[in-house]
Amino acid sequence: MGKAPLLEMKNIKKDFFGNQVLTDINLTLKEGEVIGLCGENGAGKSTLMKILFGADVIRETGGYGGDIILNGEKVSFQSPFDAIAKGIGMVHQEFSLIPGFTATENILLNRESKKKSVLSDLFSDRMDTLDRKDMDTRAAEAIKKMGVNIDQNMLTSNMPVGHKQFTEIARELSKEQLKLLILDEPTAVLTEKEAEALLESIRGMSKRGIAVIFITHRLGEILSVCDRVITMRDGYVVNESETKDTSIAEITKWMVGRDVEGSDADYVTEDTGVNKKIVMSIRKLWVDMPGETVRNVNLDVREGEILGIGGLAGQGKLGIPNGVMGLYQAGGTVTFDGIDIPLNNPRRCLDSSFAFVSEDRRGVGLLLDESLEWNISFPAMQIQDKFLKKYLGGLIKWRDDAAIKEVTDKYIDELKIKCTSSTQKAKELSGGNQQKVCLAKAFALEPKLLFVSEPTRGIDVGAKALVLDALKKFNKEKGVTIVMVSSELEELRRTCDRIAIVSGGKVSGILPAGEQLEKFGELMLQNC
Amino acid sequence: MSEQTTKNTFQDKVKKVAEEFGLPRLIITGFLVLLLVISPFVGADLPTQISNIINRFSWNGILVLAMVPMVHSGCGLNFGLPLGIISGLLGATLSIELGFTGPVSFFMAALLATPFALVFGSVYGWLLNKIKGGEMMIATYVGFSSVSLMCMMWLLLPYHSPNMVWGMAGKGLRTTISLEGYYTQALAKILQINIGNLSIPTGALLFFALLAFLMWAFLHTKTGTAMTAVGSNPEFARSAGINVNKIRLISVVMSTWLAAIGILVYEQGFGFIQLYMAPFYMALPAVSAILIGGASVNKASIMNVIIGTILFQGIVTMTPTVMNNMIHLDMSEVIRIIVSNGMILYALTRKTEGAK
Numbered sequence: 001m002g003k004a005p006l007l008e009m010k011n012i013k014k015d016f017f018g019n020q021v022l023t024d025i026n027l028t029l030k031e032g033e034v035i036g037l038c039g040e041n042g043a044g045k046s047t048l049m050k051i052l053f054g055a056d057v058i059r060e061t062g063g064y065g066g067d068i069i070l071n072g073e074k075v076s077f078q079s080p081f082d083a084i085a086k087g088i089g090m091v092h093q094e095f096s097l098i099p100g101f102t103a104t105e106n107i108l109l110n111r112e113s114k115k116k117s118v119l120s121d122l123f124s125d126r127m128d129t130l131d132r133k134d135m136d137t138r139a140a141e142a143i144k145k146m147g148v149n150i151d152q153n154m155l156t157s158n159m160p161v162g163h164k165q166f167t168e169i170a171r172e173l174s175k176e177q178l179k180l181l182i183l184d185e186p187t188a189v190l191t192e193k194e195a196e197a198l199l200e201s202i203r204g205m206s207k208r209g210i211a212v213i214f215i216t217h218r219l220g221e222i223l224s225v226c227d228r229v230i231t232m233r234d235g236y237v238v239n240e241s242e243t244k245d246t247s248i249a250e251i252t253k254w255m256v257g258r259d260v261e262g263s264d265a266d267y268v269t270e271d272t273g274v275n276k277k278i279v280m281s282i283r284k285l286w287v288d289m290p291g292e293t294v295r296n297v298n299l300d301v302r303e304g305e306i307l308g309i310g311g312l313a314g315q316g317k318l319g320i321p322n323g324v325m326g327l328y329q330a331g332g333t334v335t336f337d338g339i340d341i342p343l344n345n346p347r348r349c350l351d352s353s354f355a356f357v358s359e360d361r362r363g364v365g366l367l368l369d370e371s372l373e374w375n376i377s378f379p380a381m382q383i384q385d386k387f388l389k390k391y392l393g394g395l396i397k398w399r400d401d402a403a404i405k406e407v408t409d410k411y412i413d414e415l416k417i418k419c420t421s422s423t424q425k426a427k428e429l430s431g432g433n434q435q436k437v438c439l440a441k442a443f444a445l446e447p448k449l450l451f452v453s454e455p456t457r458g459i460d461v462g463a464k465a466l467v468l469d470a471l472k473k474f475n476k477e478k479g480v481t482i483v484m485v486s487s488e489l490e491e492l493r494r495t496c497d498r499i500a501i502v503s504g505g506k507v508s509g510i511l512p513a514g515e516q517l518e519k520f521g522e523l524m525l526q527n528c
Numbered sequence: 529m530s531e532q533t534t535k536n537t538f539q540d541k542v543k544k545v546a547e548e549f550g551l552p553r554l555i556i557t558g559f560l561v562l563l564l565v566i567s568p569f570v571g572a573d574l575p576t577q578i579s580n581i582i583n584r585f586s587w588n589g590i591l592v593l594a595m596v597p598m599v600h601s602g603c604g605l606n607f608g609l610p611l612g613i614i615s616g617l618l619g620a621t622l623s624i625e626l627g628f629t630g631p632v633s634f635f636m637a638a639l640l641a642t643p644f645a646l647v648f649g650s651v652y653g654w655l656l657n658k659i660k661g662g663e664m665m666i667a668t669y670v671g672f673s674s675v676s677l678m679c680m681m682w683l684l685l686p687y688h689s690p691n692m693v694w695g696m697a698g699k700g701l702r703t704t705i706s707l708e709g710y711y712t713q714a715l716a717k718i719l720q721i722n723i724g725n726l727s728i729p730t731g732a733l734l735f736f737a738l739l740a741f742l743m744w745a746f747l748h749t750k751t752g753t754a755m756t757a758v759g760s761n762p763e764f765a766r767s768a769g770i771n772v773n774k775i776r777l778i779s780v781v782m783s784t785w786l787a788a789i790g791i792l793v794y795e796q797g798f799g800f801i802q803l804y805m806a807p808f809y810m811a812l813p814a815v816s817a818i819l820i821g822g823a824s825v826n827k828a829s830i831m832n833v834i835i836g837t838i839l840f841q842g843i844v845t846m847t848p849t850v851m852n853n854m855i856h857l858d859m860s861e862v863i864r865i866i867v868s869n870g871m872i873l874y875a876l877t878r879k880t881e882g883a884k
Binding site: 325327346347349350351356358360363364365366367368369370374378379381382383385388396397398399 | 745748749750751752753754756757760761763764766767768769770771826827
């Protein structure tokens, strides 16, 4: 090409209070090039992008080392506004849209087309009126650039998640100076079809000369859309290659620094547990969980097995554990070991030796502001009077901090939770480690039956393997029956003995984990 | 190199301490120290000043302590403190009406106040469970309306003790009732230490220490742990089988009861029972004291209570004497209002920041 690269990052270094998170990162990006950035959670991807985007947090924690050269000119952004002015756009993982505004209004927020009026002559341009027509055209143009069709007059609050994501991208595209777009896991919330459309629009952008940095955990997408892929691990760039020369397996290997393939490729292919005792049976279960309504579920769980529950999003698979555990209004009968378990009463479920790892890690699963010790020991303490010293014949139940520390350290060690100490606050851990804390919390209860809901949502490949292995080990060594709900079929197939597919709020069928993929697919679509 | 790192860490440490301590607290502490330093130069007697601060600490400590349980359970700051205070006042007036005298009347007052505190606290707690998320605003109005209701009740209730009712009419309670002959200084006199102008109300301090210890101990029990967890994340607590409403109710009852006992201790130090609008003015100082002590809307410790009460009461007692001697102008009330309301405002802004 011979042309100077659009962006060059040289020897970027960053530490947070002495903790080195980025070391000598070098990155170049040409106009219209699409690069994929991948790495486990905590590898430093987000930090690198924050440096590039001039996020406040970088400056507040002592800035960074190294140079950023944009269009041959050395830059150092003081705030995201500077970065935007220089033509960098970023779409974050979390939506930053105003729910009560339409797509058009969100896309052009604070950059609206304006008409002069008498008032604006008298006072200032803050009194200009909006030129709705021109705004509509501009928004339509941005949406067209993206190559996806969304209703620009729809309120954001009424949109499906995918459209919200597209609105965000359109907002960045509507900025005329845009030269570089950073997409931070944009496909995490999209359905496959939407994701495909997004990838298509990335290709379109690249043709228009916009460079894209694409961060995702879905490696297949990187291969299909990126020119180059950069893999990061523990703050280093460990590999940089052309996508056409590499494969998912290779990238995964670079990411985790070890070979993940081969270790767990053996599926359970036959239904071997027909004679096993049925430990829990669910009859005519309905659960009123918003977005995950369960209508009529009949399900038998066998002792000592790992039962998977799969299905498409919104079909009710998440409602089953939440309903049985009493977190949402539910009806029907659940019997465990021949005893009826009353619904809508979390305490009684826990008393019957159930445990639940919620899919809503931050909302339900953790005490974010408290220490790991509290997080791990709390349910066991409250339900089974563990970690308590009793005085005056049990009248006073005193918290036994030493025992709590001991059990916490044990699980930190067993599950390889990365933390500074057992008194670190849960909110300071990364997603994968938080998930391990949630598991530890359930393990500490020593349940007979464990519900695990979306255990690997939002965590990286390495942590995923650890979490799934921990579950398998727990099942094998302690003989605990596990019911695992997940949207990732592949993960269920590798972990479970049998998989029940939920569709339209009902169980449409149960298959051994090793059954062919097409059969699962048929069941998924049966009742919807 | 190593020298530099030690210097750096020292600097960091200072920064960290300052950050943890909080700017408003630093300013208030600085101001209090300044007052203490200049007081001898403007002719105020330092030992007297110090005993004043200690005395006022012993009066107010328990009222501030009453904030702790509700903060822990996530009900926020108890702006409804007057409700508990009214329970205490009912206990106090009933104890006198029933003819108890001397220190016995104090314990009878506490005993008689308890059922009121339990009943009022339960109703108040039930109400707060209905309006989760808006506790502090509703609490404020509960405080206001209970004071107004009692303004009528003090006149209407059939009290007869000549020490309490209006002289001419022979019915209706007076606004201020002297505790002379009843429980004035009942706690303070126990083991009181007097050295020159310095006087320490040991008994009252011990009583505060006892309640503070019980509170600390409670927070280390199973139920206390559950209370903190409910405040930290109610959904987490619910999924762990905790009855969230019950725990919140317990915290409100505890807070109300502590307020009832707190006002009795206040009265024994002050020497008077104040009725009618008086309870109205007790909540804000207690709220701001605990905030000055470093508590936030959802975290509070016993240390916050102690530090906060000393700082707040220190400012309140020191400013009038020092200022009066310096500029012959009473600024104390103005400063008290600025400090207490400013502190509450500060804490509420911090809350939204934390919620992000």
